[in-house]
Amino acid sequence: MAEISRLIDAAAAGDRRAAGELLPLVYDELRAIAAARMAQERPGQTLDATALVHEAYLRLIGDQAFANRGHFFAAAAEAMRRILVDAARRKKRERHGGGRERVDLPDVPARDPDERLLALDEALTRLANEDELAAKVVELRQFAGQGHEAIAETLGITVYLARQKWTYARAWLRDAMTS
Amino acid sequence: MSAKPNPAEAIFLAAADIADPAGRAALLDERCAGDAELRRRIELLLKAHDAPDSLLDQPVPTAEEMPTRAMPVEQSDSTQAYGRTVEDDEELDALAFLAPPGRPDSLGRIGQYDVLEVLGKGAFGIVFRAFDDKLQRVVAVKVLAPSLATTSPARKRFLREARSSAAIRHENVVQVHDVHEQPLPHLVMEFIPGETLQQRLDRTGPLDAAEVVRIGRQIAEGLAAAHATGLIHRDIKPSNILVDSGPAATVKITDFGLARAADDASLTRSGVVAGTPMYMAPEQAKGEALDHRADLFSLGSVMYVMATGRPPFRASSTFAVLKRVAEDAPRPMREIIPEVPEWLARIVEKLHAKDADERFQSAREVSDVLADCEAQLKASSKLMDYSRIPNSEIRRSARIGRKWKWVAVAVIAVVLVSVAAARLIPSVSRFIDNRAELAFDLSDPDFERAIVYSGEDVVADVDLRTPATIPLVPGSFKLEVRIRENRDLQEWQYNRYGLNHGSSAEPLLNSNTTYRLDVVRGERVVYTAKLKPPVPVVASDGWVSLFNGKDLNNWEQFPADGWKIENGLLVSNGISSSISCRKPLFGDGICRLEYKLVGKATGSFNLRSWKSKRGGAVFLGIGNKGEKTGDITTWDQQSGTRIIAQANADVHRGDEWQVAEAMLRGNEMIVKIDGVETARHTFADIPARGNVGLHATAGVKMYVRKLEIKELPAEEPGWSPLFNGKDLTGWKTHPEQPGGWTVENGVLVGRKPSGYLFSERGDYGDFHLRAEVKINAAGNSGLGFRSEYGFNFDIRQKGGNGFCPIGYETELAVKGAAGTTFPTGSVYRNPRVWDPKAGSVRPKSDEVKADQWITLEVIARGDRFTILVDGKTVVDFTDPTPIARAGHLNLQVLTPTTVVQFRKIEIKELPVATAQPVPDPEIVKALEAKLAAAETALAKAEARFRAAAAPKTEVLAHELAVIDVKIELADEQKRYADMVKLAEQAVTKHGDQRDMLAVLVKLGRIPSSDLNRADAAIADAKLRLAKAKKKLSEAKP
Structure with missing residues (x-):
C-alpha cells in the first residue's frame, strides 16, 4: 500500500517512470480481483468494471484521503480496458476456435457485446491518434466509471472541457464503430 | 495532449448544441462555407450524436459514490425541513412532550402515533417517522418547534394553513393526513421514502434537460393543485421537494404554508432562522403583497439550480441575495452549462420575470408547456416543436425596486447572516467569470493560518486572523489549515466526520494535515468545518465557570428558546428543555451548580454526556416517579430517566438557592447537595469525558446563578491517597514528640512544637511516595520512611543516639535555613546504633525555593532509594548496609520556626519482583x-x-x-x-x-x-x- 501511494505521488509529481511502474501493479491487482469474481459468478456474466476499479482502489489505497487518486484511476482505466479486451478476445477465440461448435451466425456483430467492445477498443486506439485527450476521457469514463468532474480532476482540465471532449468523442466513436 | 478543438470538433460541438434542424443547417452553411468534405464529416458526427448507443450510453456512476470518508461533503443548506440525518440526538432528551412509547422500537408517543425515528429537523420543528397504530401504517409527523408554537399568530397560522393543505389531494403533493394541536401543534403526513431534491443535487450535480423537465413538470402540477384551492406555498426550494425512491421517482412538494408561519415568528422574535431567501420571488424579497405567481418564480429558481447546479441568486450575504433577487437577472444558464438547451433557458427566463405579469400566469400553464417538452423529448430525444416555448424577450434590465422597504428586511438579514456564517469555514463565496473567491469565516479564533496549494506550489498563504479572500480558478487545490495548538482536536474531528463515523482506521486531524479543496464550476464545497466556541478562562484556583451571566454562545439548547438569560441568571422558560455547554468537556473533577427551582416540576444536572451517549445526572426537585433531589439518575432510549442511586436524605428546598455538587473520578460519581453527601455510584459504563448540561421539565422555572467545574487529574491506578484533605485519618502523632499538626483549607500544616506525625501503617516496604509540599524559609522538616515508631529517640537532643526515628529520612528544607546542613532531597540514614559516619547523600542540585509548592517523590525498591524533586531525580543511591526493609512513614517538624505544608500525599506500593513464569x-x-x-x-x-x-x-x-x-x-x-x-x-x-x-x-x-x-x-x-x-x-x- 505504501509502495503504490509513493508511486502515485511520484506520478503526480511528473515522474514518468513511476507512472509506468504503477500500471502493472494496478493491472495485477485488478486481474486478481476480476479472476476471483469470475470464479464466483455464473459464466457469461459480464464484469462490472466500475465496481472492480473501486474495489481495487480500496485494496490498494484504502479509505484514506488521497489527493492524487486521479492518477490511480488513469492507470486503472487503462488496466481495466486491457483486461476487458483480453477477456473478450479470449471468449471470441474459444467460440470460434477449432470449429468445434461452428454455428452459422447471421451477420449481427453489433449485437454481441464482446464484438462491440473489441470494436470500441479499436476505434478508441484510432481516436487516440487523432485526439489523445478525447480518448483518455472515454477510457476514464467507460473503464473506470469516472464522472465528468472526476475526469476533469484526473486530467487537469475543466469540467466543461471534459464534457465537450466526451460529446465529441462519443459521436466520433459511434460513427467509427457503425460506418 | 492537445486540448484545442480541431475545426471539425468546434463546429460539431456548436451544432450539437442547437436543437432545431433549421438552426443547425444555418450554422453549418456559415461555418463550413463550401468545404463539402468537412460538412459531410460533421453531419456524420451529428447523426452519431443524436443516435443512442448501447455501449457508450451505459450509465456510469459518478466518482461521488467512491468511499470518501476522509473528505466529507457537508450540506450547506442547514435549514432543510426534511433532511434525512440527525446530527445530534442530544435533542432527544428534550422530546419530553412525547408520551411513553407503545412499542419497543418507539421513542415515545404523540397522539395515536408511535415515534420510530427522527428524520430531520428544520426551522419549523422536527420530523419523525412514526407508526399510526389505528390505521396501521407508517407516517411522517412534523411537530412545530415549541419556540414557534408559543407564538400565538404563528401557531394559529400553522394550524390554519396545515388544515387547508390537508385539502390538497394530488400525486405531487405530500398528503397531509391530519393536523393536531396538542401537546404541540403537529401534522401527520404520508411518509415518502427517498431524498430531498437538495440531497439529490448534492449527490449528483446538475441534471440533464429531460430530468429537469420531468421534475419541473411534476412540481408545477403539484402547485397547480394547491393554487386551485387558493393556497400559496411561499417557500418552494430544493429541500422542500421530495423525490420518491420508488421506480417512478415521483416528485412531491412538502411544507405547504409553513413558510408563512415561520416568517411570522421570525419577524417578532429575533434569531430564528427562517430559511434561505435564495429561491424567493422579488415581491417576497421586497416585502410586497404576493400571489400564487411567487411560487412560479421560485419554481424557475429550482429549475435553474437543477440544470446548472447552482442557485440563480447568490451573494455573500443574505441581504445581498435579497437585493439580487429583486434587481438582478441571473447569469444565463448556458454560460454556466453550455449543454442546457436554449428552449429550457427561455422557459426559466420567463418564470424569472421580475414583474409577475410577465411570467407564466398559472402553474397549469407551466405544467402544460413542460409536459409538451417531456413528450417531445421522449419521442425524439430533442425538441422539434418550439411553438409553446416563450420568446426570449424578457427585459433583462434591472428594475428599480422601492428601496425603502428594504430596511425592515435588512435587519432580519443581518441576524440570519451572523447565525449562518458561523457554520462555514471556509467557503467558496462566489463565482465570477470562471473565478471563485474563497472566503474564510473569521469568527473562529482557533484558526490561525490557511495555505492553499496547487500541486506543490503555494497559491496563497493567508493569516486567518484578519479578513481574507483568495481568488481561485476552477481546479483542484489542497487546503491546509493551521489550528491553534491547544484546540480540542477530538471534538473538532467529531464534527467533521459526523455521528456515523464508525471507521476502524480513524483519520486523525491535526493542524499540519492537508485537506483537499475542490473548486469546480457549479459550486461544490468539499471542505467545511464548524465553529467552535472559545475556551473559557481557567481561574487561578482551578475553577472554570461555564456560565458567564451574559450570553449563551457557548451553549447549545433544544428547543431553541428553552433557556434565556435574565438579570445575569440562566432561566428555563417553563417548557421542557435541555441546554448543554459545548466546552470545556468534563472528565474527572467537581462540577458545582447553584440553582433554584420554582414551581412543582423537576430538573436535572447532567454530567459527561457525549453526543448520543448519556453520562450520569443529578436529579433536582421531587419527581412523580419518586425521584428526588440528590438522586443519581441516568437516561436511555428504552427506559427514559432511571434512578440508579437514591438520595439518602430529603434535601429539596423549593424556591431557595441550593448547591448541587457532583464529583466524578473514573467511573465513580459522588453527589452532594448543600455540602451533604446524598448518593454515590460506580457506573459500569460512562463516557470518560462529556458535556455538562441542564434539563428542566415543563411547568418549572429553574434559575441558575453559577455553574462551574474543576478538573482533577485522572487517578492513576495503584495510587492511594494518604491524606484525605479533611483530617488526620490514617496518621498518629508521637505521644512524646507530638508536633503541631492541623488541617487548614484542605492542607496539612505542621508547626511547632517539634515532633512527628507517623503513618498508622508500619509495613511500607517497596513503594513510590509522592507529596506536594511547601516549606518556609526558616523551616526544617523531613519525610521519613521505613521508620520505627518507638520511644528511643528525642528530637530535642542534638547528636548522639536517638536524634531521629530509626530508618531513613529525606530532608525538606531550603538551603541555608537554621539547623540545616543539607538541602531538600538529601537522604539521611538513621541506624539503630548511632554512627557519626552513618552517612547521608546530598542531592546533585539544591535549587528549592521557600514558600513554593514542590513535588517530592521517594521511590524505595529493595535497598535502592530514588528521590525526585519536581520530577527530576536528585538522589539515587543503594544502601550497602540497609537499615530497614519496611516501616512507617513520618512527617517531621524539626525547628520551632518551621511551617511545613502538605496538600497531597499519595503512595503506590510496588510489587515485589517475582520470578518469571516458565512456558509450559x-x-x-x-x-x-x-x-x-x-x-x-x-x-x-x-x-x-x-x-x-x-x-x-x-x-x-x-x-x-x-x-x-x-x-x-x-x-x-x-x-x-x-x-x-x-x-x-x-x-x-x-x-x-x-x-x-x-x-x-x-x-x-x-x-x-x-x-x-x-x-x-x-x-x-x-x-x-x-x-x-x-x-x-x-x-x-
Missing part, C-alpha cells in the same frame, strides 16, 4: 502443531486464490487464523513484544477485511449485517492488543 512445553508443542496446520491451510487458500478459485476474503480469513495462533504462542512463550506486534497486525487485517466486506455490501453481494460481525472482530482484536500491551508493560522491570 506441552502447551507450546500443541500450539506449534496448530500453527503448522493453520499455515498449511493458508498456503492452500493462497494457491486457490492465485488460481482464481477463492476470493481474497478467504485468504484474509486464513491469514487471520494464523496470526491468532501466533499470538497464543507468543503469549505462552512470554514474548510479549512479539505478541503486541502480532496483535497490531491482526487489528490492521481485520480492518482490511471490513473494507472488503464493505465493498461486497455496496455491491449487494452480502447483507450489511455482515459488517457488524466485522466490526465486532475489529473491537475484539483491539481488546486483545490492549491486553498484550498491558502484559508487555507489566513484564518490563
Whole structure:
C-alpha cells in the first residue's frame, strides 16, 4: 500500500517512470480481483468494471484521503480496458476456435457485446491518434466509471472541457464503430 | 495532449448544441462555407450524436459514490425541513412532550402515533417517522418547534394553513393526513421514502434537460393543485421537494404554508432562522403583497439550480441575495452549462420575470408547456416543436425596486447572516467569470493560518486572523489549515466526520494535515468545518465557570428558546428543555451548580454526556416517579430517566438557592447537595469525558446563578491517597514528640512544637511516595520512611543516639535555613546504633525555593532509594548496609520556626519482583502443531486464490487464523513484544477485511449485517492488543 501511494505521488509529481511502474501493479491487482469474481459468478456474466476499479482502489489505497487518486484511476482505466479486451478476445477465440461448435451466425456483430467492445477498443486506439485527450476521457469514463468532474480532476482540465471532449468523442466513436 | 478543438470538433460541438434542424443547417452553411468534405464529416458526427448507443450510453456512476470518508461533503443548506440525518440526538432528551412509547422500537408517543425515528429537523420543528397504530401504517409527523408554537399568530397560522393543505389531494403533493394541536401543534403526513431534491443535487450535480423537465413538470402540477384551492406555498426550494425512491421517482412538494408561519415568528422574535431567501420571488424579497405567481418564480429558481447546479441568486450575504433577487437577472444558464438547451433557458427566463405579469400566469400553464417538452423529448430525444416555448424577450434590465422597504428586511438579514456564517469555514463565496473567491469565516479564533496549494506550489498563504479572500480558478487545490495548538482536536474531528463515523482506521486531524479543496464550476464545497466556541478562562484556583451571566454562545439548547438569560441568571422558560455547554468537556473533577427551582416540576444536572451517549445526572426537585433531589439518575432510549442511586436524605428546598455538587473520578460519581453527601455510584459504563448540561421539565422555572467545574487529574491506578484533605485519618502523632499538626483549607500544616506525625501503617516496604509540599524559609522538616515508631529517640537532643526515628529520612528544607546542613532531597540514614559516619547523600542540585509548592517523590525498591524533586531525580543511591526493609512513614517538624505544608500525599506500593513464569512445553508443542496446520491451510487458500478459485476474503480469513495462533504462542512463550506486534497486525487485517466486506455490501453481494460481525472482530482484536500491551508493560522491570 505504501509502495503504490509513493508511486502515485511520484506520478503526480511528473515522474514518468513511476507512472509506468504503477500500471502493472494496478493491472495485477485488478486481474486478481476480476479472476476471483469470475470464479464466483455464473459464466457469461459480464464484469462490472466500475465496481472492480473501486474495489481495487480500496485494496490498494484504502479509505484514506488521497489527493492524487486521479492518477490511480488513469492507470486503472487503462488496466481495466486491457483486461476487458483480453477477456473478450479470449471468449471470441474459444467460440470460434477449432470449429468445434461452428454455428452459422447471421451477420449481427453489433449485437454481441464482446464484438462491440473489441470494436470500441479499436476505434478508441484510432481516436487516440487523432485526439489523445478525447480518448483518455472515454477510457476514464467507460473503464473506470469516472464522472465528468472526476475526469476533469484526473486530467487537469475543466469540467466543461471534459464534457465537450466526451460529446465529441462519443459521436466520433459511434460513427467509427457503425460506418 | 492537445486540448484545442480541431475545426471539425468546434463546429460539431456548436451544432450539437442547437436543437432545431433549421438552426443547425444555418450554422453549418456559415461555418463550413463550401468545404463539402468537412460538412459531410460533421453531419456524420451529428447523426452519431443524436443516435443512442448501447455501449457508450451505459450509465456510469459518478466518482461521488467512491468511499470518501476522509473528505466529507457537508450540506450547506442547514435549514432543510426534511433532511434525512440527525446530527445530534442530544435533542432527544428534550422530546419530553412525547408520551411513553407503545412499542419497543418507539421513542415515545404523540397522539395515536408511535415515534420510530427522527428524520430531520428544520426551522419549523422536527420530523419523525412514526407508526399510526389505528390505521396501521407508517407516517411522517412534523411537530412545530415549541419556540414557534408559543407564538400565538404563528401557531394559529400553522394550524390554519396545515388544515387547508390537508385539502390538497394530488400525486405531487405530500398528503397531509391530519393536523393536531396538542401537546404541540403537529401534522401527520404520508411518509415518502427517498431524498430531498437538495440531497439529490448534492449527490449528483446538475441534471440533464429531460430530468429537469420531468421534475419541473411534476412540481408545477403539484402547485397547480394547491393554487386551485387558493393556497400559496411561499417557500418552494430544493429541500422542500421530495423525490420518491420508488421506480417512478415521483416528485412531491412538502411544507405547504409553513413558510408563512415561520416568517411570522421570525419577524417578532429575533434569531430564528427562517430559511434561505435564495429561491424567493422579488415581491417576497421586497416585502410586497404576493400571489400564487411567487411560487412560479421560485419554481424557475429550482429549475435553474437543477440544470446548472447552482442557485440563480447568490451573494455573500443574505441581504445581498435579497437585493439580487429583486434587481438582478441571473447569469444565463448556458454560460454556466453550455449543454442546457436554449428552449429550457427561455422557459426559466420567463418564470424569472421580475414583474409577475410577465411570467407564466398559472402553474397549469407551466405544467402544460413542460409536459409538451417531456413528450417531445421522449419521442425524439430533442425538441422539434418550439411553438409553446416563450420568446426570449424578457427585459433583462434591472428594475428599480422601492428601496425603502428594504430596511425592515435588512435587519432580519443581518441576524440570519451572523447565525449562518458561523457554520462555514471556509467557503467558496462566489463565482465570477470562471473565478471563485474563497472566503474564510473569521469568527473562529482557533484558526490561525490557511495555505492553499496547487500541486506543490503555494497559491496563497493567508493569516486567518484578519479578513481574507483568495481568488481561485476552477481546479483542484489542497487546503491546509493551521489550528491553534491547544484546540480540542477530538471534538473538532467529531464534527467533521459526523455521528456515523464508525471507521476502524480513524483519520486523525491535526493542524499540519492537508485537506483537499475542490473548486469546480457549479459550486461544490468539499471542505467545511464548524465553529467552535472559545475556551473559557481557567481561574487561578482551578475553577472554570461555564456560565458567564451574559450570553449563551457557548451553549447549545433544544428547543431553541428553552433557556434565556435574565438579570445575569440562566432561566428555563417553563417548557421542557435541555441546554448543554459545548466546552470545556468534563472528565474527572467537581462540577458545582447553584440553582433554584420554582414551581412543582423537576430538573436535572447532567454530567459527561457525549453526543448520543448519556453520562450520569443529578436529579433536582421531587419527581412523580419518586425521584428526588440528590438522586443519581441516568437516561436511555428504552427506559427514559432511571434512578440508579437514591438520595439518602430529603434535601429539596423549593424556591431557595441550593448547591448541587457532583464529583466524578473514573467511573465513580459522588453527589452532594448543600455540602451533604446524598448518593454515590460506580457506573459500569460512562463516557470518560462529556458535556455538562441542564434539563428542566415543563411547568418549572429553574434559575441558575453559577455553574462551574474543576478538573482533577485522572487517578492513576495503584495510587492511594494518604491524606484525605479533611483530617488526620490514617496518621498518629508521637505521644512524646507530638508536633503541631492541623488541617487548614484542605492542607496539612505542621508547626511547632517539634515532633512527628507517623503513618498508622508500619509495613511500607517497596513503594513510590509522592507529596506536594511547601516549606518556609526558616523551616526544617523531613519525610521519613521505613521508620520505627518507638520511644528511643528525642528530637530535642542534638547528636548522639536517638536524634531521629530509626530508618531513613529525606530532608525538606531550603538551603541555608537554621539547623540545616543539607538541602531538600538529601537522604539521611538513621541506624539503630548511632554512627557519626552513618552517612547521608546530598542531592546533585539544591535549587528549592521557600514558600513554593514542590513535588517530592521517594521511590524505595529493595535497598535502592530514588528521590525526585519536581520530577527530576536528585538522589539515587543503594544502601550497602540497609537499615530497614519496611516501616512507617513520618512527617517531621524539626525547628520551632518551621511551617511545613502538605496538600497531597499519595503512595503506590510496588510489587515485589517475582520470578518469571516458565512456558509450559506441552502447551507450546500443541500450539506449534496448530500453527503448522493453520499455515498449511493458508498456503492452500493462497494457491486457490492465485488460481482464481477463492476470493481474497478467504485468504484474509486464513491469514487471520494464523496470526491468532501466533499470538497464543507468543503469549505462552512470554514474548510479549512479539505478541503486541502480532496483535497490531491482526487489528490492521481485520480492518482490511471490513473494507472488503464493505465493498461486497455496496455491491449487494452480502447483507450489511455482515459488517457488524466485522466490526465486532475489529473491537475484539483491539481488546486483545490492549491486553498484550498491558502484559508487555507489566513484564518490563
